[in-house]
Amino acid sequence: xxxxxxxxxxxxxxxxxxxxxxxxxxxxxxxxxxxxxxxxxxxxxxxxxxxxxxxxxxxxxxxxxxxxxxxxxxxxxxxxxxxxxxxxxxxxxxxxxxxxxxxxxxxxxxxxxxxxxxxxxxxxxxxxxxxxxxxxxxxxxxxxxxxxxxxxxxxxxxxxxxxxxxxxxxxxxxxxxxxxxxxxxxxxxxxxxxxxxxxxxxxxxxxxxxxxxxxxxxxxxxxxxxxxxxxxxxxxxxxxxxxxxxxxxxxxxxxxxxxxxxxxxxxxxxxxxxxxxxxxxxxxxxxxxxxxxxxxxxxxxxxxxxxxxxxxxxxxxxxxxxxxxxxxxxxxxxxxxxxxxxxxxxxxxxxxxxxxxxxxxxxxxxxxxxxxxxxxxxxxxxxxxxxxxxxxxxxxxxxxxxxxxxxxxxxxxxxxxxxxxxxxxxxxxxxxxxxxxxxxxxxxxxxxxxxxxxxxxxxxxxxxxxxxxxxxxxxxxxxxxxxxxxxxxxxxxxxxxxxxxxxxxxxxxxxxxxxxxxxxxxxxxxxxxxxxxxxxxxxxxxxxxxxxxxxxxxxxxxxxxxxxxxxxxxxxxxxxxxxxxxxxxxxxxxxxxxx
RNA sequence: GGCCUCGUAGCUCAGUGGAUAGAGCAGCAGCCUUCUAAGCUGCGGGUCAAAGGUUCGAAUCCUUUCGGGGUCACCA
Numbered sequence: 248x249x250x251x252x253x254x255x256x257x258x259x260x261x262x263x264x265x266x267x268x269x270x271x272x273x274x275x276x277x278x279x280x281x282x283x284x285x286x287x288x289x290x291x292x293x294x295x296x297x298x299x300x301x302x303x304x305x306x307x308x309x310x311x312x313x314x315x316x317x318x319x320x321x322x323x324x325x326x327x328x329x330x331x332x333x334x335x336x337x338x339x340x341x342x343x344x345x346x347x348x349x350x351x352x353x354x355x356x357x358x359x360x361x362x363x364x365x366x367x368x369x370x371x372x373x374x375x376x377x378x379x380x381x382x383x384x385x386x387x388x389x390x391x392x393x394x395x396x397x398x399x400x401x402x403x404x405x406x407x408x409x410x411x412x413x414x415x416x417x418x419x420x421x422x423x424x425x426x427x428x429x430x431x432x433x434x435x436x437x438x439x440x441x442x443x444x445x446x447x448x449x450x451x452x453x454x455x456x457x458x459x460x461x462x463x464x465x466x467x468x469x470x471x472x473x474x475x476x477x478x479x480x481x482x483x484x485x486x487x488x489x490x491x492x493x494x495x496x497x498x499x500x501x502x503x504x505x506x507x508x509x510x511x512x513x514x515x516x517x518x519x520x521x522x523x524x525x526x527x528x529x530x531x532x533x534x535x536x537x538x539x540x541x542x543x544x545x546x547x548x549x550x551x552x553x554x555x556x557x558x559x560x561x562x563x564x565x566x567x568x569x570x571x572x573x574x575x576x577x578x579x580x581x582x583x584x585x586x587x588x589x590x591x592x593x594x595x596x597x598x599x600x601x602x603x604x605x606x607x608x609x610x611x612x613x614x615x616x617x618x619x620x621x622x623x624x625x626x627x628x629x630x631x632x633x634x635x636x637x638x639x640x641x642x643x644x645x646x647x648x649x650x651x652x653x654x655x656x657x658x659x660x661x662x663x664x665x666x667x668x669x670x671x672x673x674x675x676x677x678x679x680x681x682x683x684x685x686x687x688x689x690x691x692x693x694x695x696x697x698x699x700x701x702x703x704x705x706x707x708x709x710x711x712x713x714x715x716x717x718x719x720x721x722x723x724x725x726x727x728x729x730x731x732x733x734x735x736x737x738x739x740x741x742x743x744x745x746x747x748x749x750x751x752x753x754x755x756x757x758x759x760x761x762x763x764x765x766x767x768x769x770x771x772x773x774x775x776x777x778x779x780x781x782x783x784x785x786x787x788x789x790x791x792x793x794x795x796x797x798x799x800x801x802x803x804x805x806x807x808x809x810x811x812x813x814x815x816x817x818x819x820x821x822x823x824x825x826x827x828x829x830x831x832x833x834x835x836x837x838x839x840x841x842x
Numbered sequence: 843g844g845c846c847u848c849g850u851a852g853c854u855c856a857g858u859g860g861a862u863a864g865a866g867c868a869g870c871a872g873c874c875u876u877c878u879a880a881g882c883u884g885c886g887g888g889u890c891a892a893a894g895g896u897u898c899g900a901a902u903c904c905u906u907u908c909g910g911g912g913u914c915a916c917c918a
Contacts, residue, residue: 280861290860292898302898328898329861371918408918552916561845562914569916576918605846606913632848633911640911662880669880687880699855703848704911711854711867715880718855718866725880733877786856789865796881805877842880 248769249287249319249334250276257289260312265297278763284324285331286763292328302328339762340748347746347818349825353768355398362400362591365391367599368517369406372504373413374442376511378634378641378649378707379601382696384517385835386631387599389697389781392833397776402591405519406583409501410526415482417441418496419475420448430503436510436652437503451475511651516689516835523583531582532574535618536567544617560613562606567614580611588622595625597779602630602702629779632704634696649707658688661713662721666842674841683839687721690836694720697834698785718789720836723827726792728842730824733804737817740805746818752811757798761819764794768826772833781834788830795823 257274261267273293279285291306298305303325310323310330321333346352367387370376376384387403395401421428421444430437452475459469470476485493512518536553539545545555545567553568567578574582587596598608608628615623634641641648663684666672672680695712699705715721737744754762768787775783804820807813828838 275860277860283861288861292860295898327861411918413918550916566916571916573916575916579918601912602847603912604918607918609846630847635911665880671878671880695854703855706854708854714867716867717880719880721880722866725878729878729881736877782856786865789856793865799877800882803877807877842878 248766249338250770252317252319253287253289253313253332256313256317257309259316260309261294261297264308264312265294267294267297269294278767279331281760283326283329283331284333286334286759287332289330289332290328291330295328306330336754337748339754339759339766340746340752342766343762343815343818343822344746344748347744347822347825349822349829352822352826353772353829354396355772357395357400358398360400361594362402363394363595363597364402364404364587364591364593365394365597365599366404366406366587367391368512368519369408369600370508371408371411371413372438372441372501373417373445375436375438375507376651378651378654381515381651381654381692382631382634382705383599383601384512384515385693385696386629386701386781388517389784389834390597390599390629390779392835393772393775393781393784396833397773399594399776402593403518403520404587405522406525406528407505407522408525410486410497410529412479412483413445414441414497414501415479415486416448416452417445418493418500419479419482420444420451421500422496424451430506436507437505438507438511439652440507441500441504448475448479514655514685515651516837525579528583528586529574529579531586532578532580533568533572533582535581535585536574536578539567539618542618555614555617557610557613562610562613565610565614577607577610577614580607581614584611584615584623584626585620588620593625595627596622597627597629599629599631602632604628605630627779629701631701634705634707637706637708649709655689655692657709658692658713659684660688662688662691662715665715671842683842686837686839687715687724687842690720690724690831691715692720693834693836694723694785697781698789700782701780720831721842723788723792723831724836724839725842726795727824727827727831727838728840729799730795730820730827731840733820734817734824736805742805742817743814744817744821746814752809752815754815755802757801758815758819761794761798761823764791765819765822765826768830771830775833784830784833788827788834791823791827791830795820795827 253276254271254274258269261269275290275293277288277290279288289306289309291302291309294309295302295305298308300308306325306328310325310332313320313332314323319334319338321335323330323332325331365387368380368384370380391401391403421441424447425444428440430440433440435443452473455473455475456466456469459473460466464472482493486497536545539555540547540553545553547553550570551572552566552570554564554566556564558564565577566575569575584596587593600608605628608626608630612623612626636647636649638647666680666684675683691714692712696705698718734744771783771787775781798819802816804813804816807816831838
């Protein structure tokens with residue numbers, strides 16, 4: 248790419264002219280703003296100290312050097328400290344003719360280094376997935392594809408939290424009030440069925456508490472003494488002891504949940520390379536804690552609990568093992584982190600987890616470091632903000648959660664209604680139409696969520712999310728479909744798409760704008776990978792689609808009579824379609840051939 | 843209260859050291875005898891929360907203040 252060559256030449260220029268060994272951060276290249284002439288701009292302010300000349304004079308000197316030394320540079324102009332370079336038409340045309348098929352344009356093959364492990368989703372098995380999980384899943388899946396496309400070897404893992412008091416609550420409620428209901432018998436998705444009994448438990452539990460409080464007990468004590476919670480705890484103890492009856496019930500109900508999750512993941516288009524279950528890993532951390540005690544980095548108190556003192560690291564004292572010897576959240580994460588390190592020796596260990604757990608991951612890193620694990624630095628917490636609704640935070644207890652399955656269905660229904668309204672359905676048979684509604688509905692949902700910077704809290708306004716106009720997924724999908732339509736018609740007319748740089752042709756400003764935007768894509772992918780941010784890709788995809796729409800409306804393609812120009816525009820169109828498809832693929836968004 | 847984080851147009855968001863801060867939505871006015879109108883064009887809309895500092899240059903970095911959110915469990 249031209250940026251790399253320019254960087255090298257600018258380095259050479261300032262060395263020759265001013266005896267300066269420039270660092271990469273001093274060489275600031277950017278696309279020239281539309282209102283100025285040129286393609287690429289060098290900011291020369293950083294060199295004025297060593298040049299001892301005005302910004303204008305410095306820019307002119309560097310410009311002369313580049314013009315003399317680089318065959319790609321056509322001309323330059325200087326405005327204040329900005330050196331605007333015009334790149335020769337030949338560079339753009341050969342870039343187009345070499346890449347317009349674009350199959351893997353912007354994507355880098357795996358470099359053979361150690362893998363990057365990305366953990367995401369990590370659901371509890373007591374309730375169905377909701378909007379918060381959707382953000383998690385979309386971020387994790389998209390990030391995995393972005394890293395993979397930037398040349399990393401990626402392993403996508405899921406850690407299912409399948410044990411603990413929460414699932415025991417659902418089990419108890421189902422046993423007592425379930426009447427033997429199964430997903431088949433009442434036609435309810437398994438995860439929803441189990442979630443239903445979690446709510447049933449909570450209802451009866453609250454009743455018991457209010458009775459106890461009415462009898463004079465204080466609320467906090469009541470929530471610990473209510474018969475239901477005590478019973479649930481007994482079930483948990485039986486589970487840990489391996490009681491057959493409890494284990495069988497647990498297996499059956501978790502099985503229902505897994506079936507339900509599998510369906511949701513499939514509809515959402517999310518997958519994993521490997522799924523871990525906490526029931527199989529929750530004991531791993533204890534051994535590590537014992538090791539720490541023996542090394543003297545953790546301390547065991549008189550009551551038997553184990554602690555680490557992190558006040559020297561600016562944090563608190565942290566519990567690592569309960570006085571009864573059972574493990575806490577941190578113990579488990581220590582264990583699974585170590586397991587994953589030993590299994591993959593990853594270059595980076597990424598956790599896609601909400602920002603309310605930032606402190607937890609800071610502690611995790613430090614605790615591992617104290618154990619002598621230098622690799623704890625390779626842990627990266629992709630900490631995303633929460634999804635808020637117009638009426639405020641989602642609260643499962645108040646029933647304000649947005650269910651993942653319901654939401655997706657609503658998106659499908661809306662896209663169908665929209666298509667009907669626009670009179671689009673005549674062109675499709677039933678099967679095709681149904682797939683299209685899904686593609687577009689999901690495209691809208693995914694784009695809506697992924698376009699926002701992961702680390703920021705975001706507002707999910709249902710009315711906005713089903714909007715298919717403007718800065719939305721369907722807008723980008725539509726641009727793609729329209730290009731495909733043009734290409735189909737071109738093929739019918741027997742027009743060639745394959746552009747050769749030797750063709751004598753003008754390069755109009757609209758054509759060059761589009762080409763420059765496409766040219767940026769590989770840089771955008773590596774930037775997204777560095778920042779761990781699908782939003783970078785999403786915003787780029789919208790920019791590119793907008794640029795194409797402008798191009799499309801300002802220039803004719805099929806009606807263009809100059810064959811070379813027509814071919815140029817067709818190959819540009821094909822290139823754009825491919826880059827849009829590649830960008831949307833990184834977001835996990837499918838692209839329709841027609842819509 | 844300590845620590846973390848966010849504050850950009852009426853709303854949702856880009857921009858994170860460079861040129862006159864950008865989009866979409868909403869509002870208004872145009873463009874379908876069509877290479878797909880889920881589109882395009884135009885108009886209006888800003889004390890980048892406030893103040894100070896660093897810099898040739900600050901929405902972006904630093905300090906303070908104000909406001910929102912998170913977190914500081916023998917929960918996960």
